[in-house]
Amino acid sequence: MDSRKLAVLADAARLDAPCGGRGARGGTATSLLPSDVEPGAIYESVAADGRKVPLLRILLSNHCVHDCAYCPLRRSADPPRARLSVRDVVRLTIEWHRRGLVEGLFLSSAVDRDADHTMEQMVAVARTLRREHHFLGYVHLKVLPDASPDLIREAGRWADRVSVNVELPTQRRLDALAPGRRLATIHRAMDRLRDGIAEAHEVSRRHRVTLDPARAWRRALPRFAPAGQVTQLIVGADDATDAELLGAASVLYQRQRLRRVYYGAFVPLADARGDLLPDVAPPAMRERRLYQADWLVREYGFAVHELAPADAPDLPLAIDPKLAWAMRHPEAFPVDVNRAPREQLLRVPGFGRRTVDRILAMRAWHRVRTLDLVRLHVPVSRALPFIVAADHGARAIDDAARVLQARIARLTAAPRQLDLFAA
Structure with missing residues (x-):
């Protein structure tokens, strides 16, 4: 295979957030790779159990008929162009997997x-891997929303995970930056994938069979994107606020039952249309805060308007969203760790779901003290201003609050240290 083609298409694939994304921290140790391997084509994804999974990450082609202003591959741009055949991608996947x-x-x-x-x-690549080479590894396919319904369903049949990128939160913003992309078309494609996933799960549940790929293909058992579907929103390509981005993500979670929404930071382009796009990339911390807020909405019961209210639609960069909410709502605190229900404990800065579950279990045996929280690895400097414990009362809360305020002031005054404030 032409190494130049591989390098061009691997570099272009970095722009896709569902596989790491712009600004992602993942990667591969290039010094450990053989000399004949293009390091940019391998990305270490992180599985749900925390295990690192190396993936071949590549574009089939970077020739594009669209002219999205924020995309370096748009029709009016002039990057190095390349495309691969179905046989090229299949051969490369099998060879690198065997090695x-x-x-x-x-x-x-x-x-x-x-x-x-x-x-x-793209469907032919996945189908060939599964049928001809009996490939049981992970396959993630990007689905093009304008493709026919039959091809969209075929993608779900052969892939483990599928994704349709929304990119921008409203049709008005797409019209400005990505003419030709229709939000209604994107949602229809996502609807088809959602329904296919739900149907496969329901049939499997009724017949009490697993979604194991080997059994599914041999016995024609239902299999449709068992790892679900995801999407991507671009951050910083226009003046969309964090509230808009999180609101769009919240609607997608409810309507499409997505596994995840990824947030990809806009990358300024050398030949960009200056009247449409910003000259600088958004702060790296903005992308991180969006992921944190997204997690709070999905897993902790927060509403978008609580984290990004109308009078402050962008998340603060100096502190994480849960701490920012707690500081705006002093009436909700302090929370008594020995009496409060789970829902209130989950809103305490520094308390995660596992910590809350352990506190609830501990309460059945003895009263919870600050030393117990230390043993649970709770960041107590953040939690103490908001809780009452067996040995931590009102005066101690005031002292802890002053320490926290001083720390936040230092972080706000020194933007380069924002990453040191753990979420």
């Missing part, structure tokens, strides 16, 4: 010629 370099494939593509032509080739 132990990768455990799966993340395959995306620009819209080359038209959506159906490109989607048909």
Whole structure:
């Protein structure tokens, strides 16, 4: 395979947040790779259990018929262009998998010629891997929303995970930066994937079978994107606020039952249209705060308007969203760790779900003290201003609050140290 093509298409694939994203911290130790391997084509994804999973991350083609202003692959731009054949991608995946370099494939593509032509080739890659090579590794396919319903369903049949990128939160913003992309079309594609996933799960539940790939293909058992679907929103390409981005993500979680929304930081382009796009990338901390707020909405019961209210629609960078909410709502505190229900404990800065579960279990045996929290590895400097414990009363709360305020003031005055404040 032409190494230049591989380097070009691997570099272009970095722009896709569902496989690491712009600003992601993942990567591969290039010094450990063989000399004939393109290091940019391997990305270490993180599985749900925390295990690092190396994936072949590549575009099928970076030739694009669209002219999205924020995209370096847009039709009017002039980057190095390349495309691979179905056979090229299949051979590369199998070869690198056999050598132990990768455990799966993340395959995306620009819209080359038209959506159906490109989607048909991506589906052919996954189908060939499964049918002809009996490949049981992980496969993530990017789904092009303008592709035909049959091709969208085929993608779900052969992939473990699928994604349709929304990119911007409203049609008005898409019209300004990505003419030709229709939010209604994107949602229809996501609807089809959601329904296919739900149908496969329901049939499997009724027949009490697993979604194990080997059994599914041999016995024609239902299998449709068992790892679900995800999407991407771009951060900082326009003046969309964090409240808008989180609001769009919240709606998608409810409507599409997504596994995740990824937030990809906008990368300024050398040949960008200056009247439409900013000259600088958004702060790296903004992307991190969005992920934290997204997690609070999904797992902790927060509403978007609580984390990004109308009078402050952008998340503060100096402190994490839960701490910011707690400081805006002193009436909700202090929380008694020995009496409060789970819902209130989850809103205490520094308390995660596992910590709360352990506190509730501990309360059945003895009263919880600050030393117990230390033993649970709670960041007590953040939690103490908001709680009452067996040995921590009103005066201690005031002292802890003054220490926390001083720390926040130092962080706000020294932006380069913002990453030191643990979320």
